[in-house]
Amino acid sequence: MQMGTIRHMAIFTLKHTEGSAEIEHFLNDGEKILSSIPVVKNFEVLRQVSAKCNFDYGFSMEFQNQEAYDAYNAHPEHQRFVRERWETEVAGFQEIDFMHL
């Protein structure tokens, strides 16, 4: 990760039953929709496997700078995903943003 880059992560649990097709759909759609936003770099879909953390999944992505992050937050496809999918299918989440010191 280069200096100035922001690594944005959301760790989350879904309302769907473990192993269900709905989970696969959510993760696949999230990757497809969010990674297609041009400012989004290095998008990753992750499983959270520590027993000491209460969340099951993670999305991780990088923005070149704060302007790119702002463009992502304002992007219609991101806002639509949040409204139509995140707010209806996510049971709980934590956001984390990292920069190199």
Add this chain to the structure above:
Amino acid sequence: MQMGTIRHMAIFTLKHTEGSAEIEHFLNDGEKILSSIPVVKNFEVLRQVSAKCNFDYGFSMEFQNQEAYDAYNAHPEHQRFVRERWETEVAGFQEIDFMHL
């Protein structure tokens, strides 16, 4: 991150005053000591910058597989760092372990 790799992260706050030399020492020593353990790959020292997350710093590292992760946990330098520094200087933390789906 390759399939099978585990990305281990700890996000944390320190007991020291923001901007103090003690914080710099903790982060520098953590990087030096932990990244020198042979199974630790891609060690990163990070600042957590989201206002929606209560932790200030992060260590991130990758292990090739569970055996490497177990070797890290059992390594004397890791255990010494936890005992002498982590348990005395860290005010709160959250562990997160990611694998690719």
